[in-house]
Amino acid sequence: xxxxxxxxxxxxxxxxxxxxxxxxxxxxxxxxxxxxxxxxxxxxxxxxxxxxxxxxxxxxxxxxxxxxxxxxxxxxxxxxxxxxxxxxxxxxxxxxxxxxxxxxxxxxxxxxxxxxxxxxxxxxxxxxxxxxxxxxxxxxxxxxxxxxx
Amino acid sequence: xxxxxxxxxxxxxxxxxxxxxxxxxxxxxxxxxxxxxxxxxxxxxxxxxxxxxxxxxxxxxxxxxxxxxxxxxxxxxxxxxxxxxxxxxxxxxxxxxxxxxxxxxxxxxxxxxxxxxxxxxxxxxxxxxxxxxxxxxxxxxxxxxxxxx
DNA sequence: GGTGAAAGCATCTGGTG
DNA sequence: CACCAGATGCTTTCACC
Numbered sequence: 001x002x003x004x005x006x007x008x009x010x011x012x013x014x015x016x017x018x019x020x021x022x023x024x025x026x027x028x029x030x031x032x033x034x035x036x037x038x039x040x041x042x043x044x045x046x047x048x049x050x051x052x053x054x055x056x057x058x059x060x061x062x063x064x065x066x067x068x069x070x071x072x073x074x075x076x077x078x079x080x081x082x083x084x085x086x087x088x089x090x091x092x093x094x095x096x097x098x099x100x101x102x103x104x105x106x107x108x109x110x111x112x113x114x115x116x117x118x119x120x121x122x123x124x125x126x127x128x129x130x131x132x133x134x135x136x137x138x139x140x141x142x143x144x145x146x147x148x149x
Numbered sequence: 150x151x152x153x154x155x156x157x158x159x160x161x162x163x164x165x166x167x168x169x170x171x172x173x174x175x176x177x178x179x180x181x182x183x184x185x186x187x188x189x190x191x192x193x194x195x196x197x198x199x200x201x202x203x204x205x206x207x208x209x210x211x212x213x214x215x216x217x218x219x220x221x222x223x224x225x226x227x228x229x230x231x232x233x234x235x236x237x238x239x240x241x242x243x244x245x246x247x248x249x250x251x252x253x254x255x256x257x258x259x260x261x262x263x264x265x266x267x268x269x270x271x272x273x274x275x276x277x278x279x280x281x282x283x284x285x286x287x288x289x290x291x292x293x294x295x296x297x298x
Numbered sequence: 299g300g301t302g303a304a305a306g307c308a309t310c311t312g313g314t315g
Numbered sequence: 316c317a318c319c320a321g322a323t324g325c326t327t328t329c330a331c332c
Contacts, residue, residue, distance in 0.1 A: 003210070015205060018201035021306085021308085032318075034308085035318055037309075038317080048205060048209045050204040052168040053166075053291075054160065054198050055202060056198060057199050061292055089290070094285070095215075095283075096284045096286055097280035098283060099278070099280040134246060138234055138235060140202060141242070142202075170308095183327080186327070299332105302330095303328100303329090303330090307326070307327085314317105314319080
């Protein structure tokens with residue numbers, strides 16, 4: 001799908017605050033609200049916009065620990081893991097990757113005991129490496145129109 | 150902040166689709182829409198809800214490559230990196246972590262040439278390890294009310 | 299937390315370049 | 316074909332219970 005300047009501006013608005021009204025976006029972008037509504041609908045249909053999600057604080061919901069865990073799956077244990085990981089509430093994001101490890105996960109946990117229990121759950125699938133997150137340097141950086149690389 | 154069952158239901162709704170109306174949430178949760186509006190406002194003020202963001206497709210915006218890159222900073226180069234990384238458009242998420250590496254980043258790129266250029270930008274800050282993302286196994290798994298660990 | 303009135307917004311229609 | 320302008324029906328917001 002072709003994205004012109006107006007669509008990029010709309011995307012920028014929606015990435016900043018998805019809950020603002022079409023009218024407000026219309027004012028910022030310089031068109032009328034029906035035009036914004038139609039453009040948004042088309043971008044949704046084309047798959048450019050994949051959804052709108054509230055970001056919920058981990059710390060405010062008693063998940064004090066965040067960690068990056070990599071997994072190097074044992075022979076024949078990758079497939080079972082891929083099916084099971086969807087049911088792990090602790091896993092916020094999980095990617096299959098190239099390299100020495102097969103999997104990298106971003107997990108949120110309540111405390112050290114919770115982390116220990118979670119690593120115990122992984123131990124049958126492969127060898128893990130855990131990195132505790134100290135701080136978020138960049139968080140959900142919006143995609144903006146960029147010049148060709 | 151104390152989160153009761155109604156607030157957890159509202160959070161679940163907003164994590165699924167942040168752009169639905171309060172009235173619609175009110176119907177699903179079983180209270181009136183002004184009650185929903187007030188609960189949302191309080192959760193925003195308390196920092197439980199950190200924001201609402203449209204999820205924009207990487208592939209549909211010509212960013213065909215996704216990668217996880219870890220960085221082991223050279224002596225005295227971590228601080229300069231932390232200040233610079235905010236300006237790298239390619240970096241969607243960046244965490245400071247414990248362990249052998251100091252930094253893990255999630256980056257989106259247009260193609261291999263773009264990846265090469267990006268790694269060249271990192272080379273003055275430290276030693277990098279790049280893992281190409283093959284697939285998203287779990288993506289933005291919502292936080293739901295969970296029993297104590 | 300509910301109710302009801304007023305303001306604001308989304309959506310549909312017809313009309314224009 | 317995309318946009319604008321105006322009318323209708325929801326939604327949000329506020330005062331009050």
